[in-house]
Amino acid sequence: AQSVTQLGSHVSVSEGALVLLRCNYSSSVPPYLFWYVQYPNQGLQLLLKYTSAATLVKGINGFEAEFKKSETSFHLTKPSAHMSDAAEYFCAVSGTSGSRLTFGEGTQLTVNP
Amino acid sequence: NAGVTQTPKFQVLKTGQSMTLQCAQDMNHEYMSWYRQDPGMGLRLIHYSVGAGITDQGEVPNGYNVSRSTTEDFPLRLLSAAPSQTSVYFCASSYSRRGPQETQYFGPGTRLLVL
16 A cells, blocks of 8 residues: 655745755665646646655656655755645656555645735 | 546536536546545545456445446446545545556546535
């Protein structure tokens, strides 16, 4: 079985501040982990993914995430938030059942000027 | 490449009506799937397919049917629409033969309102 928990359904930061979105996973096999972003009225776009090659993964738009097996976490960070980062972010896991993705509940990121 | 396309973008149904949500991809992906997105619940898997002629149920399959007659197309059928099926539906695809680490590409979604 596999599952994902995203801590915080809403996160609000000021422009220029650190962005930290939390994701914890559960998996009975070594996981593959993904962060997707969804802008209003659009589909999901891949930000980055962990495939066991490196624990620190860099993605698009300045985001990165670190896989920590001991903490079963894959938190998403960005050093300096931009207004254009306002969106909903989803963490997802695969591996237990082939390509089946299991998503977290999502975190809505608001960036204040 | 057009990627993953979905039609219609928006649909209003009355309870009991049936309809088909269309999904097509032009990337020769073996794996295709349907999700529904509801507030506070993330995306939940409805049905998926690992290749033409092969389909299986996901987490929330009740009230939906699928078929996969070609690699490109994966339609989702609502047999008798209910208000509980009001949601945003996303289709996704990936290269399943390369394993579960492959990126899934999502369509733009179909917003469905059942009255």
